[in-house]
Amino acid sequence: METVRVGLAERAYRIEIGAGTIDDPQLFAPYLAGRRAAVVTNEVVAPLYLERLARTLQAAGARTDSIVLPDGERTKEWGTLERVFDWLLAERIGRDAVLIALGGGVIGDLAGFAAAVYQRGVPFVQVPTTLLAQVDSSVGGKTGINHPRGKNMVGAFHQPLAVISDIATLDTLPDRELRAGVAEVIKHGFALDAGFAGWLDGHLEQLLARDRAALAHAVRRSCVLKAEIVARDERESGPRAMLNFGHTFGHAIEAALGFGVWLHGEAVAAGMVMAAELSVRLGVLAPADAMRLRALLERAGLPVFVPAISARQLLDSMRGDKKAEAGRLRFVLLSSPGQSLLRGDVDDATVIEAMAACIKPSARLAVPS
Amino acid sequence: METVRVGLAERAYRIEIGAGTIDDPQLFAPYLAGRRAAVVTNEVVAPLYLERLARTLQAAGARTDSIVLPDGERTKEWGTLERVFDWLLAERIGRDAVLIALGGGVIGDLAGFAAAVYQRGVPFVQVPTTLLAQVDSSVGGKTGINHPRGKNMVGAFHQPLAVISDIATLDTLPDRELRAGVAEVIKHGFALDAGFAGWLDGHLEQLLARDRAALAHAVRRSCVLKAEIVARDERESGPRAMLNFGHTFGHAIEAALGFGVWLHGEAVAAGMVMAAELSVRLGVLAPADAMRLRALLERAGLPVFVPAISARQLLDSMRGDKKAEAGRLRFVLLSSPGQSLLRGDVDDATVIEAMAACIKPSARLAVPS
Numbered sequence: 256m257e258t259v260r261v262g263l264a265e266r267a268y269r270i271e272i273g274a275g276t277i278d279d280p281q282l283f284a285p286y287l288a289g290r291r292a293a294v295v296t297n298e299v300v301a302p303l304y305l306e307r308l309a310r311t312l313q314a315a316g317a318r319t320d321s322i323v324l325p326d327g328e329r330t331k332e333w334g335t336l337e338r339v340f341d342w343l344l345a346e347r348i349g350r351d352a353v354l355i356a357l358g359g360g361v362i363g364d365l366a367g368f369a370a371a372v373y374q375r376g377v378p379f380v381q382v383p384t385t386l387l388a389q390v391d392s393s394v395g396g397k398t399g400i401n402h403p404r405g406k407n408m409v410g411a412f413h414q415p416l417a418v419i420s421d422i423a424t425l426d427t428l429p430d431r432e433l434r435a436g437v438a439e440v441i442k443h444g445f446a447l448d449a450g451f452a453g454w455l456d457g458h459l460e461q462l463l464a465r466d467r468a469a470l471a472h473a474v475r476r477s478c479v480l481k482a483e484i485v486a487r488d489e490r491e492s493g494p495r496a497m498l499n500f501g502h503t504f505g506h507a508i509e510a511a512l513g514f515g516v517w518l519h520g521e522a523v524a525a526g527m528v529m530a531a532e533l534s535v536r537l538g539v540l541a542p543a544d545a546m547r548l549r550a551l552l553e554r555a556g557l558p559v560f561v562p563a564i565s566a567r568q569l570l571d572s573m574r575g576d577k578k579a580e581a582g583r584l585r586f587v588l589l590s591s592p593g594q595s596l597l598r599g600d601v602d603d604a605t606v607i608e609a610m611a612a613c614i615k616p617s618a619r620l621a622v623p624s
Numbered sequence: 625m626e627t628v629r630v631g632l633a634e635r636a637y638r639i640e641i642g643a644g645t646i647d648d649p650q651l652f653a654p655y656l657a658g659r660r661a662a663v664v665t666n667e668v669v670a671p672l673y674l675e676r677l678a679r680t681l682q683a684a685g686a687r688t689d690s691i692v693l694p695d696g697e698r699t700k701e702w703g704t705l706e707r708v709f710d711w712l713l714a715e716r717i718g719r720d721a722v723l724i725a726l727g728g729g730v731i732g733d734l735a736g737f738a739a740a741v742y743q744r745g746v747p748f749v750q751v752p753t754t755l756l757a758q759v760d761s762s763v764g765g766k767t768g769i770n771h772p773r774g775k776n777m778v779g780a781f782h783q784p785l786a787v788i789s790d791i792a793t794l795d796t797l798p799d800r801e802l803r804a805g806v807a808e809v810i811k812h813g814f815a816l817d818a819g820f821a822g823w824l825d826g827h828l829e830q831l832l833a834r835d836r837a838a839l840a841h842a843v844r845r846s847c848v849l850k851a852e853i854v855a856r857d858e859r860e861s862g863p864r865a866m867l868n869f870g871h872t873f874g875h876a877i878e879a880a881l882g883f884g885v886w887l888h889g890e891a892v893a894a895g896m897v898m899a900a901e902l903s904v905r906l907g908v909l910a911p912a913d914a915m916r917l918r919a920l921l922e923r924a925g926l927p928v929f930v931p932a933i934s935a936r937q938l939l940d941s942m943r944g945d946k947k948a949e950a951g952r953l954r955f956v957l958l959s960s961p962g963q964s965l966l967r968g969d970v971d972d973a974t975v976i977e978a979m980a981a982c983i984k985p986s987a988r989l990a991v992p993s
Contacts, residue, residue: 345773371780411741
């Protein structure tokens, strides 16, 4: 087992990474002393892992209750949160409880936000069961729900007490979701760490074959890179923006296609291609490096073209995104694999051209699973 | 004008108290540099003060928009919050905005919570226009909404950038609301400061007659007392509980009567009588001091008896309240005027007897306005 520390002073916490962690009461016990555990999960994950985790939490001394929510991005909205509050109150689970998020990014964001605002805040532990959640969304304290007018528009920064990642739970992850998680792993390499980008070039097939050592390395390296940035910039006023490489475009793609049509990681993959294309057009990235990113994403079975949507519509959508301060768009660009930079002075025409180069009416709307 | 400082390190802020403060752009300017102002108010306050405040904010350099919500405690729920988010997003008001809460406790709690979670948090300024908000709810960073199963069950600690209290706005406050605010002032005296409790004995009629000097003193003294406690215990793990004197009973009374039948301050008044009665029965308070508190509340026209509700029902309701850690009820008791203490070992029978002594089937359900 490996441990990554997120250095946030009194909100510091540990990320435990290994196979079989959800069966180890000693990993959970430090967070549960005398407390009730309230597990939030969904209908896909519950049959696979809920009973095992509940047994572990009980062995760690916690009275344990659980709620099983529907699966999918649509779950990440107020109505579901309301169900969670209703359940917590009906069970008389108070401020002395620890919420446990068992599932992927949707469950982590939703349960984390529930923990942030239930009775003005209760602690929570992330138990991510998807690659995307293990390498990205469970780390850093961003929680929230979607609004009809935009993704993650309502939320809070609420750091978990701990993240306990079980690599073995990735065995049951559908291929399509595994690849969507690989998109965020590739993001970490290309935006932040040339060495890791190189490792990915050499180990992509092992990752996709779910080789445990390769998965553990990818999760650990991603967590180290993300933790280092979060520790410097918890609330995204500066360097944390680099983690949004591909995300401004990606969110707009998700909104244009309709949330849930593509997985988040798939939209981020196409978004990274757009960001690299923009970087080339602005003269900051060599075309060969953009090709290298695109080739890696294609090898991972991720979309690198977007089906027929208007580039203008994407631009309008980006302006409504919360990452646009005072209506001004800021882009995370690449200067080389592992090196990113932030630019706020890009003219609309260049952005539209870069996006248009990545829009193909014939591109697959449905990503094969 | 007087200034009270809330000492919370990087979240420290000033409370400005005076007559005519909402007309002074210089008071607002430090919080608005280059930002948009988004004013949240209600249909009662808007016709009285919105135009004046908007003029002040514009004079301070901020592009200003506003939303006018319905009046009343029922407004403090998710549906209203959703309207605020929808408006903010439609107006493309981003993370660079400052929310301004113009109104009483409901608007302050609601707009403060909107600020806490909109795009994971934007800053806000409290402009309280009721006595209750000026002496209590605008200070300390508690924000939130109600849930059908309980008051303030969903919320956040989110400190304002500043509180700007205009004593002159109390001129238009209905008498009943003024008295409800006086209940919280009395709470501050009796729970925390014998000298202030004595001052209230001597100046209650001036307060009720809206004498500006008396009001300014009551607001300032309340803010000083509350700020001192909040600075020591921002998230209510210890001494801040003393500010809940009368509130555990008060919340149960509000729930039993139906939210909105009594004003919060009215329920707190009857709740303080119950807490004092319990203190006498536990032998920690002299009966004469309990009488003194009751007499002062009666002089203020506040309810000291609760109409026909079952004491058992109140107890059940209190157990569901978030102040009950692990299902155990903790009570803020009085040992003398100005001295309170926390007790977690009170048996149910004594609590029920103390409440029953304050329940009168003939007590007025409708408080005259």
